[in-house]
Amino acid sequence: MKVSIIGATGYTGEELLRILANHPQAEIIHITSESQTGTSIESVYTHFNGFYEKKLDSMKELEKIAKASDAVFIGLPHGHAMAAGKVLSQYGTKVIDLGADYRFRDISVYEKWYKVEHTHPEAEAVYGLTELYREQVKAAQIIGNPGCYTTATILALAPLAKNNLIDFKSIIVDAKSGVSGAGRSLSLNSHFTEMFENFKAYNIAGHRHTPEIEQALTEFAEGPVIISFTPHLVPMARGILSTCYAALKPGVSSQDIDDAYNSLYEDEYFVRLLGRGGYPATKNTRGSNFCDLGWHIDERTGRVIVVSAIDNLVKGAAGQAIQNFNVMFGMDERLGLMQAPLYP
Structure with a gap:
């Protein structure tokens, strides 16, 4: 599956890249950062040397990203995913938002607690706590990935x-x-x-x-x-x-x-x-x-x-997002996530 990450330089974006590097069915197509567009990801996170040589794109290329991707992970602060979600969903691209924009059934609750107008109320998003909403996740186009x-x-x-x-x-x-x-x-x-x-x-x-x-x-x-x-x-x-x-x-x-x-x-x-x-x-x-x-x-x-x-x-952000990604595309939900915990 061809996947992209919008907002790849935050901690959740970095964690998505770390896990997806060993996912047997995922190919990273685009990664974005508005503050570091044109920079290589391994110069931002040097532990990726030998794993990635990709340069960071801009969200201004959103239509290009949508056309090239089966799924897009969004790792942006609340209030910023809705504009991207609108465009991506028009192209049939699966969307997994790691922020809060698609987590609430009642958008008035979102607006009350986050002090932001919800600009994509027609989105039929599914709450992506996989163990409890697996059947809904299977059929979803947009996932609101739960918080930690x-x-x-x-x-x-x-x-x-x-x-x-x-x-x-x-x-x-x-x-x-x-x-x-x-x-x-x-x-x-x-x-x-x-x-x-x-x-x-x-x-x-x-x-x-x-x-x-x-x-x-x-x-x-x-x-x-x-x-x-x-x-x-x-x-x-x-x-x-x-x-x-x-x-x-x-x-x-x-x-x-x-x-x-x-x-x-x-x-x-x-x-x-x-x-x-x-x-x-x-x-x-x-x-x-x-x-x-x-x-x-x-x-x-x-x-x-x-x-x-x-x-x-991981389970509170990027790992759960990849678990949802696996379920959405009918794959074994453990793919890419079989790492044992780090100890000590």
Whole structure:
């Protein structure tokens, strides 16, 4: 399949290139960067020496890119993918957007949280959390690839929501991310001296991934779900650890919880169940497309605590996008994604 990447010099674009370099059915046709057009990608990311000799194009060549590509990955900040998606879809090109522009069923929710007008409301986009929406992904032309916090959290809580095992007003999500989640642009908050030996919460009660998590959980619960979500930055390059708390409904047993996870994920290659008492860790998923899940029952408080670990740049971004790409084109969804996690 001929594929292109719009916005190839951010961390997610780089990660797409890293994984696609070993994908047996993908040929990179175009890669773009508006700030470094004409530059070779291996001069931007020197670890690609020997893998790529391509020069970066401009989005001004979008029609040319559309005609040459079976699929296009978009790695642009929110608000910028819609214009590209409109053009690409006119040519029948499959679109996988790694930003937020196509993630919401209700565009008014997107506009409220992202403060941007949605300019492609007619797009029939599919939410690309592959394990939970695989059949829709198979038939999709445009995929809204989920965010990193959302992937870790939705996968952690979906079995509980689907089986109506928890009080949906009691959910608290405490999540931590490596600094690469903030992107490659310079920022005081992600400056080395600000983050080294530091650990901090941010965007409390206002993070933009909150409505995305609520949207998916509401669908599985078949009723409104509202969460309290607090994200944190930790001084590591990559990884997400999401710890989710919820009150169990009366009469729910530990076996009910075990059965819910096993029944939803027992055939899912990229979701590894560590089971009741398991402790997922970010290092055990680093560089891979795996999501590790473990859960604990607190009999004293009547709560279930679910822990989820992913690599934010792989399962939380580029790896999941390639998993969706594989499904969209009828390929084995593991193609290009069989790397074992990097350890230590």
